[in-house]
Structures are given as structure tokens and as C-alpha cells.
Amino acid sequence: MNNLELFLSVALTGFSLILFVISAITYRRVQRTKLLFVSLAFALFLAKGLLLTLGLFIDSIGDVFHASVLVTMLDFGIMLFLYFSVVKK
Amino acid sequence: MDEDVLELENRRKIYQLLSKFPGMYLREIEKELGLAIGVLEYNLSYLERAEILSVEREGNRKRYFVKDDVSFGDKATIGILRQEIPRRIVIHLMLNPHASFQDVLAQFSISKSTLSFHMKKLTEANIVGSEKEGRSSVYHVIDPENTARVILTYKASFLDTVVDRFAEVWGDMGK
Secondary structure (H helix, E strand, O other): OOHHHHHHHHHHHHHHHHHHHHHHHHHHHHOOHHHHHHHHHHHHHHHHHHHHHHHHHOHHHHHHHHHOOHHHHHHHHHHHHHHHHHHOO | OHHHHHHHHHHHHHHHHHHHOOOEEHHHHHHHHOOOHHHHHHHHHHHHHOOOEEEEEEOOEEEEEEOOOOOOOOHHHHHHHOOHHHHHHHHHHHHOOOEEHHHHHHHOOOOHHHHHHHHHHHHHOOOEEEEEEOOEEEEEEOOHHHHHHHHHHOOOOHHHHHHHHHHHHHHOOOO
């Protein structure tokens, strides 16, 4: 683990958290389904960021995270929710 | 039912008076509104319990204040009007009562479906009413006085601005 990797992981997680909170509040106030999809996409992004950051400190999590299909599944989920948010009227 | 309406009206008067003159004493409110002391105490206590008013004690006397972040009976209205687009729609309808959907749409750079969504919300919340005029519907603000008060006392927070921008960017995505 180098410092740049750690900085980027923490920054990614932090920004994901901010965007998730804003999107969740926006959905709560506006109640539009497409904003729910955006919110879910940022929630998955946050989950990915957390796993990535934890993986830097805990070897077992890092090994599982990088070796499994989990990363691809999370990316697929993010893209799927963003797609639905765009196509939803 | 009539009693409830009367109480509501009394509370509205108390609220409006204290919004204008914060920190009044019980006797001053009584004198100003001409309400019986029992009725006044009952309503002040109700408003205090509902956290619409706050109270500061000065010896045996109390000073009453309107809490900054609450408007009496307007929580639902504030919830909707704190969003920029519904707020602008309502202001437009207050200035142009009986505007049609197309009239409103022409005023804003938003999609038809976004406007429909907001009009539906405003109608469901009883902020905006509609009636048929020929083949199209025209809209008006149901309680312009109260709605104006909410809009006038509303102060946008940083979060409100961020939420507005987020809703604007993502809300019209894919249109």
C-alpha cells in the first residue's frame, strides 16, 4: 500500500458518501423514482469505496475483493442503476 | 369541527402576531388579539408543545417567540416549496392566476414530464387547485395568503441549494 493509493481510496469513498447523502436527501424530498436509482448507484459506489479502503488495511478483505467477481458485480450494479435513472421518465 | 377551525384561526393569529412582534407577554397578546385568557393560554400551550413557539421565562412571566425553522400548519407546504421549481411555479401562478399548463411550461426550461410531476405534487398537497376551462385545465393557488407567507419567510439553506441543483441535473437526465 502506498500513500497515493490510500489517499485516492479515502477520497473516492468520501466523495461517494457525500454524493450518496445528497442523492438520498434529494430523493426523500422530491420522491422521483429516477432519483432513487441514482441514489442506489451512489450507495453501491460507496460500498465499493469502503471495501477498497478496508482492503488496503485488512489483507483478507483485499484478497477476496480483488480476486472475486464482487468488483465486477458492483460495477455492473452501478451501471444498471444509472441506466434506469436515465431511461426512467 | 367548527371549534377546530376556530382554534386553527386563533393559532394562526397568535402565530402571525408573534412573527411580527417576537417576545410578547401573555397580557400583551391578550390585549392585541382580544382573546379570552383561557383560550389564549390553551392555544399558547398547544403551540409550545408542538414546538411552533418557544418560551423564555422572566421571573413569573413568559415571553413567546416563533421558532425560526417552523411555520404553523405549513410543514407539508414548506417541504414542497423549499424546492426551487415548485416554488417558482407557485409564484408564477400567484402572479398569473388561471394559467394553463402550457402557459406555465412556457415560463420554465423544464420538460413536460417534470412539470407534470411537480403540478401533481402541488395539487395533491392542496397548494394548487385546477379547474376545467374549455378543453384545458387552468391552475390557481388555493391559499395565496398563507402560501405567500411561507415563501416570504422561507430562507434557502446550503443543503436546499445543493438538493435543488442535484434534482435539476438528474431529474431532467435522459429527456
